[in-house]
Amino acid sequence: GAGVSQSPRYKVAKRGQDVALRCDPISGHVSLFWYQQALGQGPEFLTYFQNEAQLDKSGLPSDRFFAERPEGSVSTLKIQRTQQEDSAVYLCASSPFPGQGSSGANVLTFGAGSRLTVL
Amino acid sequence: KQEVTQIPAALSVPEGENLVLNCSFTDSAIYNLQWFRQDPGKGLTSLLLIQSSQREQTSGRLNASLDKSSGRSTLYIAASQPGDSATYLCAVGPPRLRNAGNMLTFGGGTRLMVKP
Numbered sequence: 001g002a003g004v005s006q007s008p009r010y011k012v013a014k015r016g017q018d019v020a021l022r023c024d025p026i027s028g029h030v031s032l033f034w035y036q037q038a039l040g041q042g043p044e045f046l047t048y049f050q051n052e053a054q055l056d057k058s059g060l061p062s063d064r065f066f067a068e069r070p071e072g073s074v075s076t077l078k079i080q081r082t083q084q085e086d087s088a089v090y091l092c093a094s095s096p097f098p099g100q101g102s103s104g105a106n107v108l109t110f111g112a113g114s115r116l117t118v119l
Numbered sequence: 120k121q122e123v124t125q126i127p128a129a130l131s132v133p134e135g136e137n138l139v140l141n142c143s144f145t146d147s148a149i150y151n152l153q154w155f156r157q158d159p160g161k162g163l164t165s166l167l168l169i170q171s172s173q174r175e176q177t178s179g180r181l182n183a184s185l186d187k188s189s190g191r192s193t194l195y196i197a198a199s200q201p202g203d204s205a206t207y208l209c210a211v212g213p214p215r216l217r218n219a220g221n222m223l224t225f226g227g228g229t230r231l232m233v234k235p
Contacts, residue, residue: 004162033222035223035225040227041227041228042123042125042208042210042225042226042227042228043163043208043210043223043225044225045222045223045224048222056222091162091163093162093163107165107168108163108165108223110162110163110164111162112160112161112162113161113162
């Protein structure tokens with residue numbers, strides 16, 4: 001597609017529910033990133049994929065968070081047993097380069113995000 | 120752990136004014152520094168990217184500078200317009216070699232309002 005597409009755009013969940021957030025990166029993009037942005041704050045890194053390999057998940061806040069990209073394209077971020085502190089916008093971004101490109105100039109394209117509200 | 124701070128948190132200026140947004144980071148060992156723009160309900164748009172070996176980048180009315188040794192960057196916006204109203208985010212990339220150039224640490228952003 002022309003850009004990074006995320007769905008759903010808005011999700012309201014009751015505390016304890018499981019949610020799944022989807023990211024469709026730009027076709028052919030090798031790298032895919034998930035970030036979490038709390039209200040009024042900057043995004044925080046969650047996890048990074050190069051093709052289907054999850055190379056870094058150091059930013060995932062707890063073992064309730066799980067991300068996958070099984071075929072190296074679409075990615076899903078799953079949050080189990082949601083808590084109120086999980087309320088945030090979840091941003092997905094993709095890049096055509098495997099991390100540090102040959103020119104060193106990485107251009108990330110961000111999706112519009114999925115806004116999760118946990119009641 | 121890298122920490123990125125942006126000052127001011129919010130700024131309101133009349134149209135036509137030149138302005139400077141500030142960004143500071145605690146660890147000078149960075150791969151690059153990027154400035155993004157975020158409009159309400161939308162994703163981030165990359166404005167300028169400065170490699171660690173560079174001192175500044177320019178795009179139209181925007182100029183970003185980088186002083187690694189002091190851990191500072193500034194975004195200069197010339198002749199501001201109401202359409203520039205948005206949140207501006209500064210982000211630094213770590214120096215690790217293994218595919219980490221885009222694992223960014225963001226500042227909290229500066230919310231800019233340009234009044235007609």
